[in-house]
Amino acid sequence: MAHDTPPLHLAVALDGAGRHPASWRDPSAAAGELFTPGYWTALVAEAQSGTLDFVTFEDRLTLQSTRPDGPDGRADQVRGTLAALPLAARTAPATSHVGLVPAVTVTHTEPFHTSRAVATLDFVAGGRAGWCAQVARRPEEAGHFDPRLRPAGEPTGPAEAWAEAADYVEVVRRLWDSWEDDAEIRDPATGRYLDADRLHRVGFRGRWFSVEGPSVTPRPPQGQPPVCALADTEEALRFAAASADVVFVTPHSPQEARDLVARVREEQRAVDRAGETVHVFADLAVALDAEPGQAARRLAALDALDASPPDDGAALFAGTPAQLADRLALWADAGLTGFRLRPVVLPYDLRQITRSLVQLLRARGAFRADYEASTLRGLLGLARPANRYARTDWRSS
């Protein structure tokens, strides 16, 4: 089966002590170190040791809560989230190949800042940056920002929020291209450091914001760092299919996976992106132990401590690495190009992925034995894109 399907892509989602609300209470967890740089550097290095494509860093502009309508006042779960962009940058010098994909909430941030921060991450990581665009989903987030930040007001619902996100990604992408790769000429003969003809205003005028440009940061090494998005609602899926390079979906069966992939492809066609490579990864929470039944027992022990349901939409798998390898192969047949695994406990389940699952997949020829590229686009099979503003005709003439 594995021989006639292309190799899988594998990512892991890093958040706090793991995906389970009681993960921090697991004896293997490093609950006291969640806000230290060493904890995160070790996790990312572990992911790289398994030749994973990339890690995602969750982020949010609110305190975690089990209530949909505001803070829950609980002190028995992980609370607090380091800003994902600088966190990703902190892990870059200690790693060399794994992609670094921080989440960014677009609703109350500036596209101009996000564009240059992701570009900077790409510079410090030597072409390994991506980012995951998300919108505000919790009502209390708006109260954290002065209402005057948004002259056009708050989005009135998910459709508007995702429409703004589409504008935001468009602006970020244009800003990355606002410097041609060779804009910095450093020509002492003419005293010119830049060639102004190779710098471009982006001139974006939208309903939610306008951005003039050019960026103050040169085009990043990858040209366009990959944009990712979680498509767990219809509005999010339409956005992701139109704007992202990697779409995370949350199927709970192979049939759902097949349907979701079909929906993404359909939306791609609707916006004339059928010819572009858009990855569709399934999110899957995983608890792994080599001994049959052990992962389920571990999970039950955690559930006994805290049974609050996670809100990320991902299906949950508890079993042996071999069973998971079978599951991934089966689901991949539904047209998925990869998986983002959410370790139930960090670093325990991440190590099960990098040290067992990956070996099994390699033995089946379903996963890379070594990194074949040094950039994230390279790992994802995405060519370095041409600059939308570059004129190719006049300079040679």
Place this chain on the structure above:
Amino acid sequence: MNRPRRRIRLGAFYPGTNSTAVWSDPAWHDYMEFGSFVHLARTAEHAGFDFFFLAEALRLREQHGRVYERDVAGRPDNVTMLAALAAVTEHIGLVATVNSTFNEPYEVARQFATLDQLTCGRAGWNVVTSWERFVGENFRRGGFLAQEQRYERARLFLDAALGLMRSWRPGDVVADRRAGRFLRDPRAGAFEHHDAQFDIAGRFNVPCGPQGVPVIFQAGGSEQGREFAAATADVIFGMYSDTAEKKRFYADVKARLPRYGRTADSLLVMPASTFALGETEAEAQEAARVVRRLQIDGASAIRFLEQLWNRDLSGYDPEGPLPAIDPALDADGVASRLASVRHYPDRMATAAQWRALAEAGKLSIRDLVIEVTGRQTFIGTPASVAAQMAELVDQDACDGFVMVPHLVPGGLDEFADNVLPLLQERGLVRTGYEGATLRENLGLPACDPTFTVRRATFAEP
């Protein structure tokens, strides 16, 4: 008078926001390459500098509707860059300039709380404002801020951002597995802030780092700027070249501190300083002259003059005399789109001064610009530069210096190799870091006296 000589505080500036940088030098390396930042930061750390500093610009400067081509441009996002540098340095403070006009307190507080965690207590924040509509065109609100409101905005922004960071206390994260208690206080992060600029409330979501809040830097030379710094900052730059002016500035800002319940050692004066070294005084003078001529070529001189004249002067010969025509005083002139670092409150008066100077010295436009933009702060042999630095600190002209090299990435090498050992021999610069945090290494009072835990008291829903 036999008091012990005071230690010199040192910062290292990554050049490239103005014409100080001499990119045409063959020793100049790729500006955006991570290795260039690593080289300069590590050089400074090995030499015992207190901090590494990144400036900021949020719009490329333009001239006549085109991006200005002659200066170094293209910069990283500061917090992202410093977070990466935290991985390759151990002791040196990492200071990011972050604008308070085109940001929100919640986001900036998150960035600095995170940076302080990721650097284990080495974060600093240089708070700046901009009011230019030209810069605002890159942001959601556009150029919303009136120039006269800039200090109010900065003060309220800082107040709000520090309030957010202080909504978590050291020890709020207990992570007691057995007791099932992650937070000591379930209300950690609760905040409320209502004033003329910000109307925000809720829960801040980054536990404070080892310093609680970052070390605060301010440029502020104006009356309002000095007062703002006296009330809130830990380090102020000051921008005077003349020793007597430096001393007046030093005495002035230190005298303002008691009003805010602060002692003289709680605000450090560290002017940005340039240097030219040589094996002999004559060699150093020649090196200084060469660098100044490289920094200000003819076109740069014309552009500099246009900032004051507020007119298109491209037809003038930089090696010829100053324009006979007066500066334009309209607000929408050439200068409004230059996004320049300089602003002239009285263009006519400054023009008159410059004309007098040019006439007296028979200076061309280029000579004059070289003259008014200042020669290097320190010129001489390593021994003489070390002595000049020590004397300024000893005379209460400042507490230290932010050294601005003109080359990337090797611009500090010569200074670190030749001047630093002399300062270390005299016990004026550390040979090993004594503290764990930037605040400790700068010798700032251990606890910010204005620090009070402010936690909003509204009830949980």
